Amino acid sequence: MxxxxxxxxxxxxxxxxxxxxxxxxxxxxxxELFTVSYRPEGLDRLVQQTNFSKxxxxxxYRGFKNECPNGVVNEETFKSIYSQFFPQGDSSTYAHxxxxxxxxxxxxxxxxxxxxxxxxxxxxxxxxxxxxxxxxLYDINKDGCITREEMTDIVTxxxxxxxxxxxxxxxxxxxxEHVDNFFRKMDQNKDxxxxxxxxxxxxxKDENIIQSMMMFDNVI
Amino acid sequence: MATxxxxxFPFARAAxxxxxxxxxxxxxxxxxDNSKKQDELIMLNxxxxxxxxxxxxxxxxxxxxxxxxxKDFFYNEETKEYFFDRDPDVFRSILNFxxxxxxxxxRHECISSYDEELTFFxxxxxxxxxxxxxxYKDRKRESLERLQDDQEENKDAKLPNMxxxxxxxxxxxxxxxxxxxxxxxxxxxxxxxxxxxxxxxETVPCGAxxxxxxxxxxxxxxxxxxxxxxxxxMIFTVEYLLRLFAAPSRYRFMRxxxxxxxxxxxxxxYIGLVMTNNEDVSGAFVTLRVFRVFRIFKFSRHSQGLRIxxxxxxxxxxxxxxxxxxxxxxxxxFATVMFYAEKGSSSTKFTSIPASFWYTIVTMTTLGYGxxxxxxxxxxxxxxxxxxSGVLVIALPVPVIVSNFSRIYHQNQRADKxxxxxxxxxxxxxxxxxxxxxxxxxxxxxxxGLLNELLELTGTRELExxxxxxxxxxxxxxxxxxxxxxxxxxxxxxxxxxFEQNCLESTLQSYPSHSSSLSSQDxxxxxxxxxxxxxRNPLPHSRDSVAPVSPLGPLQELSALHIQSSQLSLHPxxxxxxxxxAEDSIRINCKGGRVTTAIISLPSPPSLREGHxxxxxxxxRRATPSxxxxxxxxxxxxxxxxxx
Numbered sequence: 054m055x056x057x058x059x060x061x062x063x064x065x066x067x068x069x070x071x072x073x074x075x076x077x078x079x080x081x082x083x084x085e086l087f088t089v090s091y092r093p094e095g096l097d098r099l100v101q102q103t104n105f106s107k108x109x110x111x112x113x114y115r116g117f118k119n120e121c122p123n124g125v126v127n128e129e130t131f132k133s134i135y136s137q138f139f140p141q142g143d144s145s146t147y148a149h150x151x152x153x154x155x156x157x158x159x160x161x162x163x164x165x166x167x168x169x170x171x172x173x174x175x176x177x178x179x180x181x182x183x184x185x186x187x188x189x190l191y192d193i194n195k196d197g198c199i200t201r202e203e204m205t206d207i208v209t210x211x212x213x214x215x216x217x218x219x220x221x222x223x224x225x226x227x228x229x230e231h232v233d234n235f236f237r238k239m240d241q242n243k244d245x246x247x248x249x250x251x252x253x254x255x256x257x258k259d260e261n262i263i264q265s266m267m268m269f270d271n272v273i
Numbered sequence: 274m275a276t277x278x279x280x281x282f283p284f285a286r287a288a289x290x291x292x293x294x295x296x297x298x299x300x301x302x303x304x305x306d307n308s309k310k311q312d313e314l315i316m317l318n319x320x321x322x323x324x325x326x327x328x329x330x331x332x333x334x335x336x337x338x339x340x341x342x343x344k345d346f347f348y349n350e351e352t353k354e355y356f357f358d359r360d361p362d363v364f365r366s367i368l369n370f371x372x373x374x375x376x377x378x379x380r381h382e383c384i385s386s387y388d389e390e391l392t393f394f395x396x397x398x399x400x401x402x403x404x405x406x407x408x409y410k411d412r413k414r415e416s417l418e419r420l421q422d423d424q425e426e427n428k429d430a431k432l433p434n435m436x437x438x439x440x441x442x443x444x445x446x447x448x449x450x451x452x453x454x455x456x457x458x459x460x461x462x463x464x465x466x467x468x469x470x471x472x473x474x475e476t477v478p479c480g481a482x483x484x485x486x487x488x489x490x491x492x493x494x495x496x497x498x499x500x501x502x503x504x505x506x507m508i509f510t511v512e513y514l515l516r517l518f519a520a521p522s523r524y525r526f527m528r529x530x531x532x533x534x535x536x537x538x539x540x541x542x543y544i545g546l547v548m549t550n551n552e553d554v555s556g557a558f559v560t561l562r563v564f565r566v567f568r569i570f571k572f573s574r575h576s577q578g579l580r581i582x583x584x585x586x587x588x589x590x591x592x593x594x595x596x597x598x599x600x601x602x603x604x605x606x607f608a609t610v611m612f613y614a615e616k617g618s619s620s621t622k623f624t625s626i627p628a629s630f631w632y633t634i635v636t637m638t639t640l641g642y643g644x645x646x647x648x649x650x651x652x653x654x655x656x657x658x659x660x661x662s663g664v665l666v667i668a669l670p671v672p673v674i675v676s677n678f679s680r681i682y683h684q685n686q687r688a689d690k691x692x693x694x695x696x697x698x699x700x701x702x703x704x705x706x707x708x709x710x711x712x713x714x715x716x717x718x719x720x721x722g723l724l725n726e727l728l729e730l731t732g733t734r735e736l737e738x739x740x741x742x743x744x745x746x747x748x749x750x751x752x753x754x755x756x757x758x759x760x761x762x763x764x765x766x767x768x769x770x771x772f773e774q775n776c777l778e779s780t781l782q783s784y785p786s787h788s789s790s791l792s793s794q795d796x797x798x799x800x801x802x803x804x805x806x807x808x809r810n811p812l813p814h815s816r817d818s819v820a821p822v823s824p825l826g827p828l829q830e831l832s833a834l835h836i837q838s839s840q841l842s843l844h845p846x847x848x849x850x851x852x853x854x855a856e857d858s859i860r861i862n863c864k865g866g867r868v869t870t871a872i873i874s875l876p877s878p879p880s881l882r883e884g885h886x887x888x889x890x891x892x893x894r895r896a897t898p899s900x901x902x903x904x905x906x907x908x909x910x911x912x913x914x915x916x917x
Contacts (some may be wrong), residue, residue, distance in 0.1 A: 112312060113283075119373070138285045138751065139758070141766055151288050153413075168284070175287040183290055192292045209290060212762050218772040219764040222779070227764070234297060256294055265293045265300040265757075266699060269286050 054120060057179060091124030093165040103169055104177035110169065117165055125162040128152050141249040142216030158216040176270060183266050188252050203233045286750065296761035304749040309339050316354035322361035323354070330371050335747065348713055363390040375743065384412040399703050406700075414742050441519035458575070461512055467527070471498060472600040501831035506542040509535065509568070530583075531574060538568040557910050570718035585678040592677070600637070603666050607633045608660040614652040621648065632656075638662025716840040718752045742750065 057133070071223045081192060093099065100107055128149065135148040155163045155171050174186045189195070193203045217221060239247045239255045256262045290703050293300070295767035315331065317324040317339075330430060334340040339516040357364070367390065370376040378387065381684055391398055401409050435443070475491030475498055491498050508783040513535045520526035541561040586593065608629035615623040622645040623629045647656045732868045757764045767775070 063319050082526070090757075092582065107841075116281065116283075135285060135288075138282070138754065147291075151291065154291075172284065172287055175290050184294070187291055187294050191294075208295060211758070212764075214758060215762055215764055215766065218769055219765050220767045220771065220775055221764060222775060223764055227762075230296070231297075231582075235295060239294075250528075252294070259294075261299040262294055265296070266290065268291060268303050268757075270299055 091164050093124070099169060100165065103173035105169065107172055113169060113172070114165060116152070117168060124163045126168070127162050131155075139214045139216075141218065142214040144210075144214045146206075146210035146213055150190060150193065150207060153193070154186070180263060180266055181213075183255050184256050186207060186251065188249050198248045199252070200246050203237065204235060204247075205229070208232050208235070221224065282750070284749065286754055289754060291658065292757065292761040297763065300757045300760050303754060304746070304753050314681055317364075318349075318356045319350070319359055319364045320357070321362075324368055326371065332747070333371060334396075339367075339394060341395075343395070359393060360390060363387055364574050366392050367391070367396065370400075375402040376400050376405075376491075377402055377408040378410060380405075384409070384416050398701055414862075418498075431585045438519050439521075441515065442521060445519060446518055448795065450708055457512075461508065461573070462575050464505050464508045467501070468509075469566070471505070472562075473500050476660070502542060505568075508537050509571075513539065531571075534570045534573075536565060537564055538571060541565055542646045567890075582678070585674075585681050586683060589674045589677045592673045593671045596667070596674075599666050599670075603637060603662060604633045605628055607637070607655070607662075610655050611647060611652060611659070614655050615647055617650055618648045618652070623647075623652075633659060639664060639666065655676045685836070694717045714748065714766065715752050715755050716766060775831055 095109060096110060100103075103110070105113070117126075118124065120126075120134065126134075131152045132145045132148040135151070136144045136232055138144075152163065155167055155198050157167050159169070161253075171186070174182050177187070188199070191199045191203060191207050193206060205228060206230050212223055212231075236245075236247065238259070239252055241251050241255065313326050313328050315328050317326070329340045331344075338344055344355050345354045347357055362379075363386065366377050366379055376396065376398075388398065398409065401862045444451055444457065448454045448458035476489050478488060479490040479493050513532070514531070516535075517523060517526060544561055554771055573583065607627075608626050611632060612623050612626045614620045614630045615629075623632065629645075632647075635642050635645075636656060639660060641660075755766065877913050
């Protein structure tokens with residue numbers, strides 16, 4: 054009898070400060086973080102899987118663990134990290150696409166292995182690998198071909214990162230023009246979608262793209 | 274970009290791969306990271322306690338002592354470590370700031386020593402994390418107030434050149450400053466006491482004389498009391514008038530509580546003087562005498578505790594209001610119940626509900642006079658319930674009021690929430706300024722970046738090195754990343770003023786055919802800028818616009834070169850061409866209104882010009898000289914480049 058009345062009074066007080074939902078009976082406890090700790094595979098296995106040396110992996114992991122002590126990055130953290138580098142504009146959409154590209158297991162969290170494997174492709178892979186990764190980024194629904202809508206989304210998100218104060222002023226037709234240029238260049242059979250082969254072929258023909266792909270090789 | 278996101282910076286640069294296939298023009302070259310040595314451990318010796326950390330950890334915050342080259346001053350060659358003769362305990366928090374990106378304030382540290390350490394290591398206190406910021410600000414405020422109290426004591430020192438008014442006001446406010454003030458203070462206090470006592474004694478029945486019955490002393494010794502009253506009122510009036518005269522702001526003084534009390538204290542006397550003739554208002558006159566008791570409130574000038582009590586009551590207004598409200602509810606309920614319960618009994622005192630109010634109040638406050646008691650059984654039952662509940666209702670708000678009083682008493686006139694709000698606002702403003710600072714840094718370095726390219730062409734190694742070193746490697750890489758984004762989207766970042774100017778002038782364009790072709794041409798040449806094509810990078814802010822009278826409002830640093838529209842051919846904004854034009858005619862060419870104005874905003878110091886004249890004769894590739902003479906440079910960039 055006593056315990057029941059105590060429980061009743063506890064739930065009454067919770068009801069008063071709205072942390073207890075009497076309908077569902079669940080306790081909404083604010084401030085309780087859902088901590089998942091994740092440890093990556095051994096260092097040697099990662100050295101085998103990626104093109105990084107041991108020392109480079111060490112440096113990468115230290116930085117990674119510093120920002121995310123529990124070993125995984127969720128999308129919110131990802132977006133906030135990315136937005137610090139682009140203070141003028143809104144980088145959340147592009148960060149979202151990036152996150153999907155990094156999250157190979159599609160479970161909403163990027164652990165260190167995903168992170169490092171993607172980085173290895175971007176920084177140490179062959180040009181074909183890099184282009185394939187870029188294709189994967191653009192292909193939002195991962196169905197093997199880039200449609201005009203997907204490309205428009207990507208290009209709009211890149212333009213969003215510029216923010217409002219640009220010269221010349223960004224208007225809506227800029228992104229559309231950009232997408233049209235892109236499709237004109239890439240879509241060889243003019244069927245409205247760009248497949249991976251068309252993409253690879255067109256990119257390898259373009260000197261600028263090949264050169265710029267190699268620009269960030271010495272980042273680590 | 275201050276936080277530990279510097280660790281993620283390589284990832285952000287790598288992710289820029291995603292822009293490459295979308296971009297239609299080539300990207301600028303990445304800055305060379307000449308300092309590409311392996312990450313090394315740095316030993317920091319702080320008063321004997323050794324700390325070790327990676328060099329890159331310290332490099333995260335290049336605008337602090339440890340992150341910049343300032344720490345080289347503390348480098349000890351023999352022991353190969355950095356020695357700081359500072360407090361090692363506080364250094365722990367400072368080093369943790371570099372590691373985690375959050376600065377914490379240890380509660381046991383003295384606030385001023387902590388501040389000193391922060392200043393020494395070049396860290397601004399505003400970035401203290403939210404967990405410790407409240408505590409830090411509270412302690413800071415305390416110490417500031419302590420300092421202010423010390424200063425205020427010195428403020429009582431007589432300032433030179435104080436006129437009569439200021440002297441008097443100081444004497445009134447701080448009685449202990451001069452003997453005259455002290456005398457005045459005690460005299461007024463004495464007379465307040467005398468006046469109050471007189472009022473009291475006036476009503477005491479004096480001894481009965483044989484031919485008169487007992488009457489109060491006031492009526493027996495009317496004259497004496499009247500004289501006493503007059504004397505007191507005169508003193509009070511004089512005091513009030515003097516205060517009014519000496520007050521720095523008379524209007525504010527007249528509105529203050531103390532002055533109202535003063536007025537209320539002396540007014541009845543004067544009203545009484547005026548009204549003595551009229552007999553029928555003598556009743557009102559007697560009532561007015563009640564107000565004389567307000568003179569006792571004048572004591573609050575003499576007593577700090579009384580003032581605090583008043584302040585407490587004012588601040589506990591809500592609790593008092595709640596107490597009153599709940600009491601009223603209870604009284605009405607119980608009075609109603611008692612009335613209907615006692616209605617039946619005969620010769621009951623509970624004649625009406627308002628009559629029962631008296632019983633309820635007396636019972637609930639546990640006074641129990643006994644002049645009204647219930648006689649019926651129901652009445653007695655409800656009466657007991659009433660008294661029991663009365664105790665509870667009164668006991669509940671009282672602890673709140675008491676705790677309020679003790680809190681205020683201990684704080685003792687601290688201006689609290691309003692100042693905190695102001696501090697919060699300034700803190701947010703400062704954080705916002707720091708954030709926009711990073712955006713502005715990019716725009717700034719863009720202008721300098723063009724100068725960098727300039728210098729690279731001249732081939733002077735040392736100048737280039739010196740320039741590169743002026744921005745940290747991280748910053749230059751970040752700026753390179755932003756430039757790649759610009760190239761991808763074929764737009765560029767500008768600051769607010771330039772943006773507004775652009776919008777303003779784009780609406781003024783009234784020659785769409787010619788100027789739009791020019792502007793598209795302009796953007797073409799801008800967009801497909803290539804180092805291999807050999808043309809120089811066009812000036813970033815150059816643009817064509819038609820403005821009959823160009824209002825260069827906020828852009829004071831721009832100067833306008835008016836160029837004949839017909840002469841603009843292939844590369845209207847290439848530097849070399851403009852150079853030739855400038856040499857030809859730097860004057861306004863208005864041909865029948867078809868004027869296109871190119872506004873160049875490349876700030877560059879004249880010293881650059883001299884440098885070039887020394888090194889290279891023919892000015893064709895450089896295109897530095899004449900234009901810059903007409904531009905006025907922004908001061909900040911001069912500082913950076915004048916290191917040459």
